[in-house]
Amino acid sequence: MTALSRILVVRLGSLGDLVHTLPAVAALRRAHPAATIDWLVDAPHRDFLSLVPVVSSLVVLRERGVGAWLAARRQLRANRYDVAADFQGLIKSAALARLSGANRVIGFDKPGLREPLAALFYTERVGVDEQLHVVRKNLRLAAALGAAETPLEFPIAVASSETIDRFVRGRAPFALINPGAAWPNKRWPPDRLAAVARTLRSTHGLESVVLWGPGESALAEAVVADSGGAAAAAPPTGLRDLLALARHAKLIVSGDTGPLHIACALGVPSVSLFGPTTPARNGPWDPHDIAIARYDGCDCHYERRCRRSVDRWCLGGITVPEVCAAIDERLRHTGPASR
Numbered sequence: 514m515t516a517l518s519r520i521l522v523v524r525l526g527s528l529g530d531l532v533h534t535l536p537a538v539a540a541l542r543r544a545h546p547a548a549t550i551d552w553l554v555d556a557p558h559r560d561f562l563s564l565v566p567v568v569s570s571l572v573v574l575r576e577r578g579v580g581a582w583l584a585a586r587r588q589l590r591a592n593r594y595d596v597a598a599d600f601q602g603l604i605k606s607a608a609l610a611r612l613s614g615a616n617r618v619i620g621f622d623k624p625g626l627r628e629p630l631a632a633l634f635y636t637e638r639v640g641v642d643e644q645l646h647v648v649r650k651n652l653r654l655a656a657a658l659g660a661a662e663t664p665l666e667f668p669i670a671v672a673s674s675e676t677i678d679r680f681v682r683g684r685a686p687f688a689l690i691n692p693g694a695a696w697p698n699k700r701w702p703p704d705r706l707a708a709v710a711r712t713l714r715s716t717h718g719l720e721s722v723v724l725w726g727p728g729e730s731a732l733a734e735a736v737v738a739d740s741g742g743a744a745a746a747a748p749p750t751g752l753r754d755l756l757a758l759a760r761h762a763k764l765i766v767s768g769d770t771g772p773l774h775i776a777c778a779l780g781v782p783s784v785s786l787f788g789p790t791t792p793a794r795n796g797p798w799d800p801h802d803i804a805i806a807r808y809d810g811c812d813c814h815y816e817r818r819c820r821r822s823v824d825r826w827c828l829g830g831i832t833v834p835e836v837c838a839a840i841d842e843r844l845r846h847t848g849p850a851s852r
Contacts, residue, residue: 516545516547516548517545517548517595517596517658517659518545518547518548518549518595519548519549519551519592519593519594519595519596520541520545520548520549520550520551520594520595520596520597520598520658521551521552521553521572521589521592521594521596521597521598521610521613521615522534522538522541522550522551522552522553522568522598522600523552523553523597523598523599523600523601523606523607523609523610523613524552524553524554524599524600524601524606525553525554525555525558525574525601525605525606525609526554526555526557526558527558527695527771528558528561528771528774528775529769529770529771529773529774529795530601530647531554531558531561531562532667532771532774532775532777532778533647533648533651533774533795534600534651535565535666535667535668535669535778536648536651536652536665536666536667537600537648537651537652537654537655537660538550538552538565538567538568538655538668539567539666539667539668540652540655540656540660540661540662540666541567541598541655541658541660542567542668543660543661544655544658544659544660544661545658545659545660548569549569549570549592550567550568550569551568551569551570551571551572551592551594552565552568552570552571552572553571553572553573553574553585553589553609553610553613554571554572554573554574555573555574556573556574556575556576559571559573560751560752560753561752564669564670564671564752564753564756565668565669565670566668566670567668572585572588572589572592573585574609582609582612585609585612586609586612586613589609589612589613589614590612590613590614592613593614594613594614594615594616595615595616595617596615596616596617596618596619596658597610597611597613597615597617597618597619598610598619598620598654598655598658599618599619599620599621599631599634599635600620600651600654601627602620602621602625602626602627602628602631603626603627603628603631604628604630604631604634606631607620607631607632607633607634607635608631608634610634610635611634611635617636617637618634618635618636618637619635619636619637619638619639619654619657619658620632620634620635620637620638620639620654621638621639621640621641621650621654622638622639622640622641623638624640624641624643625639625640625641625643625650637657639653639654639657641653641654644793644794645794646793646794646795646796646798647794647795648665648798649662665798667778667779669756669775669778669779671756671757671760671779672753672756672757673757674753674754674757674758676748676749676750676754677748677750677754677757677758677761678757680747680748680758681758681761684720685718685719685720686718686719686720686763687719687720687721687722687761687762687763688710688713688717688719688720688721688722688762688763688764688765688766689721689722689723689724689747689758689759689762689764689765689766689767689772689776689781690706690709690710690721690722690723690724690736690744690765690766690767691723691724691765691766691767691768691770691772691773692706692723692724692725692729692732692733692735692736693724693725693726693729693732693733693770694768694769694770695770695817696789696816696817696818697817697818697819698788698789698813698816698817698818698819698826698827698828699768699769699770699788699789699790699828700732700768700828701768701786701828701831702829703732703735703736703739704735704739705832705833705836706723706736706766707735707736707737707738707739707740707741707743707744708739708833709721709766709833709836709837709840710723710736710740710743710744711740711741711743712833712837712840713743713764713840714743715743716837716841717840717844719763719764720743720744720745721736721740721743721744721745722744722745722746722747722758722762723736723737723744723745723746723747724747724750724755724758724767724772725746725747730746733746733747734746755772755775756775756779759772759775759776759779759781760779762776762781763781763782763844763847764781764782764783764784764840764843764844764847765777765781765782765783765784765785766783766784766785766786766836766840767783767785767786768785768786768787768788768828769785769786769787769790769792769795769796773785773797774797777797777798777799777802780799782799782801782802782843782844782846782847783797783799783802783803783843784802784803784804784805784836784839784840784843785797785802785803785804785805786804786805786828786831786836787804787805787806787807787808787828788806788807788808788811788819788826788827788828789808789811789813789814789815789816789819789827789828790808790814790815791806791808791814792804792806792808793808801843801846801847802843803839803842803843805831805835805836805839807827807828807830807831808827810827810830811827812827813827
């Protein structure tokens with residue numbers, strides 16, 4: 514394989530999908546240590562990728578619209594890439610990869626694409642089994658550019674945070690509970706998460722710290738209020754604070770969201786809840802982690818909102834005892850809580 518000197522990675526979002534692309538980019542860096550590896554990303558996610566040391570620089574698609582595309586195109590073409598690799602598989606991402614002017618534009622073959630017409634923009638296509646976990650799928654694309662598929666690395670630079678240092682100082686060992694999600698049908702009810710928090714305290718000696726983001730404070734407050742003192746809300750956290758907080762956690766309980774995948778990338782044990790998405794493709798990759806799924810019984814695969822009545826909502830069928838049993842099993846592989 515000829516050494517590449519300038520590589521463009523195209524993965525615009527979302528946060529969880531960016532995390533799932535990191536091992537492929539780390540593999541590219543191992544295979545081409547002297548190369549410039551740039552990443553084309555949507556503006557809301559630039560802060561996360563600024564913490565990824567294997568990336569040389571970011572090309573930011575600052576907004577929607579023709580003007581932003583033209584500005585990105587000018588910057589991309591000036592960089593004269595040998596290859597552009599589209600890890601997203603949308604018409605939008607594939608078109609931007611082609612507009613980069615790279616000599617080679619590589620992406621997945623049609624069965625592996627979310628939008629099969631994206632294949633028209635590639636000069637090379639990589640066939641993958643769509644049943645693969647997305648991390649492994651991305652590694653197959655990187656392998657076509659000379660990268661090895663092992664080891665699995667998630668290169669994220671975690672800095673200390675004064676906010677988090679103050680919050681965790683003197684605090685008992687804790688688990689993270691994440692009630693929020695951008696998709697409404699990924700959110701498990703707050704009263705059930707509060708019941709889980711009570712069990713975490715009584716059975717495992719773990720306090721629960723409830724995560725929340727913009728527009729999610731009411732969800733966090735509902736969990737805390739119903740927990741009988743077993744849970745506390747996290748302080749207001751930006752991305753860097755979230756990383757610093759996750760580093761101290763003994764466990765995370767969450768739906769299929771960015772904070773779950775960030776915590777897993779940092780090696781935090783997890784119990785996760787999946788309804789409209791499948792953990793076989795999108796879930797945690799540590800074999801000890803436990804994903805409780807209702808994907809096989811869901812009628813709304815990869816849809817933001819459930820089309821069923823409330824009493825037939827797939828994620829609603831997951832019970833508190835089921836989650837608590839999964840927590841028992843997961844923590845057996847990590848030992849008792851300790852400072």
